[in-house]
Amino acid sequence: MGGRWITQRCRSDGGEPASEPPTRTHCGLPRPPPSYNGNKPRAHERNLLPFLHLSFPDPRLRFSLLESAAREIGRRRSRRRSQRPAALTPPPRVLLRSLPTRVGGAALRTRRPPDTLGPRAGAANAVCCRSSAEAEFFTDYGDANRYKIQEVIGKGSYGVVCSAIDLHARQRVAIKKIHNIFEHVSDAARILREIKLLRLLRHPDIVEIKHIMLPPSRKDFKDIYVVFELMESDLHQVIKANDDLTEEHYQFFLYQLLRALKYIHTANVYHRDLKPKNILANSNCKLKICDFGLARVSFNDTPTTVFWTDYVATRWYRAPELCGSFFSKVRNEKARRYLSSMRKKDPVPFSQKFPNADPLALKLLEKLLAFDPKDRPTAEEALRDPYFKGLARVEREPSCQPIKKAEFDFEHKRMSKEEIRELIFREILEYHPQLLNSYINGTERTTFLYPSAVDQFKKQFSHLEESGGNGPSVPMDRKHASLPRTTVVHSNPIPAKEQPLAASSRVRPVSDDSCKNPWEKERGPGNVPRAALPPQGLQAQAGPGRVNGSVMNSGYPSHQQIPQAYGYHQMPARLDSTNQSQAMGGYTLHSQAHACANSKGTADVAVNMRATPFHVPAGPKNNLLDRIASGTDIYTRSLNGIVAAAAASVGTGTGTHRNVGVVPSGMSRMY
Ligand SMILES: Nc1ncnc2c1ncn2[C@@H]1O[C@H](COP(=O)(O)OP(=O)(O)OP(=O)(O)O)[C@@H](O)[C@H]1O
Numbered sequence: 001m002g003g004r005w006i007t008q009r010c011r012s013d014g015g016e017p018a019s020e021p022p023t024r025t026h027c028g029l030p031r032p033p034p035s036y037n038g039n040k041p042r043a044h045e046r047n048l049l050p051f052l053h054l055s056f057p058d059p060r061l062r063f064s065l066l067e068s069a070a071r072e073i074g075r076r077r078s079r080r081r082s083q084r085p086a087a088l089t090p091p092p093r094v095l096l097r098s099l100p101t102r103v104g105g106a107a108l109r110t111r112r113p114p115d116t117l118g119p120r121a122g123a124a125n126a127v128c129c130r131s132s133a134e135a136e137f138f139t140d141y142g143d144a145n146r147y148k149i150q151e152v153i154g155k156g157s158y159g160v161v162c163s164a165i166d167l168h169a170r171q172r173v174a175i176k177k178i179h180n181i182f183e184h185v186s187d188a189a190r191i192l193r194e195i196k197l198l199r200l201l202r203h204p205d206i207v208e209i210k211h212i213m214l215p216p217s218r219k220d221f222k223d224i225y226v227v228f229e230l231m232e233s234d235l236h237q238v239i240k241a242n243d244d245l246t247e248e249h250y251q252f253f254l255y256q257l258l259r260a261l262k263y264i265h266t267a268n269v270y271h272r273d274l275k276p277k278n279i280l281a282n283s284n285c286k287l288k289i290c291d292f293g294l295a296r297v298s299f300n301d302t303p304t305t306v307f308w309t310d311y312v313a314t315r316w317y318r319a320p321e322l323c324g325s326f327f328s329k330v331r332n333e334k335a336r337r338y339l340s341s342m343r344k345k346d347p348v349p350f351s352q353k354f355p356n357a358d359p360l361a362l363k364l365l366e367k368l369l370a371f372d373p374k375d376r377p378t379a380e381e382a383l384r385d386p387y388f389k390g391l392a393r394v395e396r397e398p399s400c401q402p403i404k405k406a407e408f409d410f411e412h413k414r415m416s417k418e419e420i421r422e423l424i425f426r427e428i429l430e431y432h433p434q435l436l437n438s439y440i441n442g443t444e445r446t447t448f449l450y451p452s453a454v455d456q457f458k459k460q461f462s463h464l465e466e467s468g469g470n471g472p473s474v475p476m477d478r479k480h481a482s483l484p485r486t487t488v489v490h491s492n493p494i495p496a497k498e499q500p501l502a503a504s505s506r507v508r509p510v511s512d513d514s515c516k517n518p519w520e521k522e523r524g525p526g527n528v529p530r531a532a533l534p535p536q537g538l539q540a541q542a543g544p545g546r547v548n549g550s551v552m553n554s555g556y557p558s559h560q561q562i563p564q565a566y567g568y569h570q571m572p573a574r575l576d577s578t579n580q581s582q583a584m585g586g587y588t589l590h591s592q593a594h595a596c597a598n599s600k601g602t603a604d605v606a607v608n609m610r611a612t613p614f615h616v617p618a619g620p621k622n623n624l625l626d627r628i629a630s631g632t633d634i635y636t637r638s639l640n641g642i643v644a645a646a647a648a649s650v651g652t653g654t655g656t657h658r659n660v661g662v663v664p665s666g667m668s669r670m671y
Pocket residue numbers: 076153154155156157158159161174176207228229230231232233234277278280290291293
């Protein structure tokens with residue numbers, strides 16, 4: 001059967017009867033009904049579809065779980081509907097108009113951020129927006145004053161996602177507000193599952209939760225705020241905006257996704273909703289898988305029922321066995337009859353279908369599209385494919401220890417709202433180690449955990465309101481707020497992870513203790529206080545969530561090591577008025593600085609790749625493997641300047657992509 005899928009009717013998410021037109025035969029790409037306007041794959045996206053099937057488990061595992069995915073998806077839909085008129089409507093996403101400079105390769109065009117906080121937007125306007133938006137967004141969450149929200153960047157059925165500045169870590173972050181999480185216990189379980197998995201799965205190609213804000217009350221909180229590393233876009237947008245992706249792009253995208261999948265699957269976790277929208281992307285080609293809400297962990301003693309229902313995965317990305325409900329062969333008699341009544345068609349060779357594609361890519365494609373899941377390679381096997389020769393060395397790709405069953409006990413119990421609330425609260429405490437200790441020792445307070453911080457936050461707002469949005473948005477009792485950054489010596493250095501380029505700077509960052517949760521210590525990834533973390537080389541021995549391989553030693557980019565496309569340069573202490581409007585408390589975007597340097601008022605500016613402003617790890621990189629092992633190198637060299645070119649796409653005079661990070665002068669006084 002390998003290699004070709006056959007004509008069949010496919011059910012939709014909602015289980016609509018087969019009133020849709022028959023789906024197409026070739027490559028297993030279901031043809032959407034003509035009336036469908038939803039999130040269907042674009043022509044370019046289809047190139048990635050075969051790969052996405054790898055999200056499904058290796059059928060040899062023969063495990064399964066019974067689940068109520070149908071109800072879950074139904075609820076997702078109704079949540080999405082009920083969110084439509086929400087106060088925080090995302091601004092329209094406009095794609096970058098200007099073509100980035102080409103230096104032997106195309107830069108990725110990502111979404112162009114709106115101008116609300118760009119230099120052309122007035123400070124007052126920005127402050128006003130922040131005021132109402134933040135009031136709406138944060139309500140009374142204690143550590144909220146650590147974050148300054150900027151704009152809405154995404155919306156899902158469970159939450160609104162805003163970009164924000166973490167004043168403490170001096171990084172831009174994405175904050176997802178998941179509201180009313182206890183309306184349905186199963187929604188709450190989904191959220192618990194997602195935040196747990198993202199804590200346990202730590203990999204450079206999986207989005208990282210940096211923090212979860214502490215709710216004001218343990219017993220009756222309704223919303224949670226999850227702080228993620230900020231990504232610029234998602235693969236769906238990237239594919240839409242770039243019709244000139246090159247072979248290197250495809251190769252590198254697939255490579256990243258496969259190594260992420262290898263890691264996820266070795267933890268016995270199955271994402272089950274992989275699609276371009278759930279793969280976040282940066283213009284430097286970095287991809288990260290997100291949205292683990294539908295994911296499941298499999299355990300050996302799981303009863304053998306049906307793991308994969310036809311409600312799993314968004315319809316356009318389902319493997320054929322899911323479309324036809326015939327995972328572990330075609331068991332359904334009706335489906336079997338229907339399939340065998342179909343006319344057999346000779347396959348169109350891929351080389352004919354995609355004449356310009358790399359023959360190795362086509363071979364891999366053929367394997368990935370095997371009709372029988374048994375014939376498809378696992379993620380690890382796919383990484384060994386000759387298509388990735390020189391790029392991947394499988395033994396160096398990290399794997400994960402299987403996740404402990406105890407972590408997911410809740411999946412098998414009937415939970416009350418109160419119980420699941422308690423579990424979510426407990427999970428939140430993983431990001432508040434001191435409180436976690438008190439909780440474990442039974443000495444924590446149950447309500448209003450940090451009134452002073454709430455107070456601070458409220459004061460900020462009333463201050464903004466009183467000054468009509470024009471004044472400095474700094475409450476009076478923030479001690480260091482008005483001091484120039486360079487005059488204050490940091491008494492409690494920000495860890496390396498949280499100050500991307502600080503090591504190379506002569507300017508020392510300011511301690512902004514008022515922004516900190518006073519209970520909190522610095523912590524490392526997951527739930528481990530930073531000081532308690534073993535040296536990186538030792539982390540390979542740790543349990544779930546720890547890289548279990550030589551990745552750390554091999555120079556493989558860890559979360560912390562991968563420079564973000566919008567990392568910050570520190571600025572000199574003295575800022576003229578222009579710089580002031582572009583600086584963020586002494587930090588400004590690399591790319592912006594670079595763009596300024598290169599800007600000639602036109603999009604087509606030559607970029608000297610060797611002079612890229614992005615971090616390039618020291619030492620020569622002799623082979624492709626080294627280049628891939630170093631996140632920045634692959635972007636800046638193998639992909640021929642995609643990052644720098646993206647950075648250089650600014651400077652058109654129309655406002656720029658990079659200006660998203662610019663904070664108006666009113667805000668820079670916040671620090
Ligand atoms: N870390 C991030 N950086 C940038 N954008 C993000 C980030 N996380 C999420 N987004 C954006 O927000 C959108 C919604 O996020 P997400 O998919 O996590 O929400 P959800 O409610 O779980 O969605 P779904 O309806 O698919 O379940 C994403 O499609 C993405 O565009």
